Amino acid sequence: CAMAMNSKPFTVFVEGNIGSGKTTFLEHFRRFEDITLLTEPVEEWRNLKGWNLLDLMYKDTAKWAMTFQSYVSLTMLEMHQRPTPTPVKLMERSLYSARYCFVEHMMRSGTIHPAEFAVLDEWFKFIMNHIHIDADLIVYLKTTPLVVYERIKKRARSEEQCVPLSYIEELHKLHEDWLINRQHAECPAPVLVIDADLDLSQITEEYKKSEHQILRKAVDVVMR
Numbered sequence: 001c002a003m004a005m006n007s008k009p010f011t012v013f014v015e016g017n018i019g020s021g022k023t024t025f026l027e028h029f030r031r032f033e034d035i036t037l038l039t040e041p042v043e044e045w046r047n048l049k050g051w052n053l054l055d056l057m058y059k060d061t062a063k064w065a066m067t068f069q070s071y072v073s074l075t076m077l078e079m080h081q082r083p084t085p086t087p088v089k090l091m092e093r094s095l096y097s098a099r100y101c102f103v104e105h106m107m108r109s110g111t112i113h114p115a116e117f118a119v120l121d122e123w124f125k126f127i128m129n130h131i132h133i134d135a136d137l138i139v140y141l142k143t144t145p146l147v148v149y150e151r152i153k154k155r156a157r158s159e160e161q162c163v164p165l166s167y168i169e170e171l172h173k174l175h176e177d178w179l180i181n182r183q184h185a186e187c188p189a190p191v192l193v194i195d196a197d198l199d200l201s202q203i204t205e206e207y208k209k210s211e212h213q214i215l216r217k218a219v220d221v222v223m224r
């Protein structure tokens with residue numbers, strides 16, 4: 001059912017480490033007409049006017065990380081701002097995981113220069129103060145670093161083949177700090193934790209748990 005454009009849709013961020021099954025989770029909701037799915041625009045990051053920024057970032061991180069994260073944030077902001085004709089909007093990742101997980105890691109590991117971090121952080125703070133983009137719910141696909149590391153190898157996305165386990169472990173810790181230990185007050189949305197270590201056959205039960213919570217909220221939005 002089309003939504004009156006003036007009311008905000010029930011917005012869900014689907015968050016999790018690389019290889020945690022976010023795209024698979026989102027595809028599970030493809031069949032619901034009342035839900036708009038916004039998957040990560042990886043293809044845009046792989047081809048900006050012919051430049052594969054994702055590959056450049058993984059190949060020469062010190063040189064390209066700032067450029068890459070700057071463009072990722074722009075594409076995420078565009079998705080946050082995109083008008084949604086349905087009562088529910090599911091987004092893969094967000095400006096929050098961009099800042100609290102990926103950019104945070106790049107700063108702590110010295111991959112980007114403190115001056116580059118300062119610029120990215122000023123953009124993030126400006127957006128937080130001027131644009132309303134928070135979630136009504138965050139679905140956290142919680143995984144064990146070793147499990148997703150093996151999946152990344154199996155999935156064999158070419159740009160990711162040189163990703164070390166240590167990077168996956170650090171990203172995991174930053175997701176836990178944010179979504180389990182709740183260290184960032186700017187993003188107060190409730191978190192629904194899904195055990196995403198489960199393999200495809202078992203995980204449907206876990207998805208059903210979130211389906212109920214998301215769809216019930218969607219009914220609330222429509223009835224509002």
Ligand SMILES: Cc1cc2cn([C@H]3C[C@H](O)[C@@H](CO)O3)c(=O)nc2[nH]1
Nearest residue numbers: 018042072076093094097098102160
């Ligand atoms: C918001 C955000 C998403 C995102 C993804 N990535 C990388 C991780 C994966 O290899 C690929 C697709 O998620 O892009 C990144 O480096 N920085 C990011 N920031």
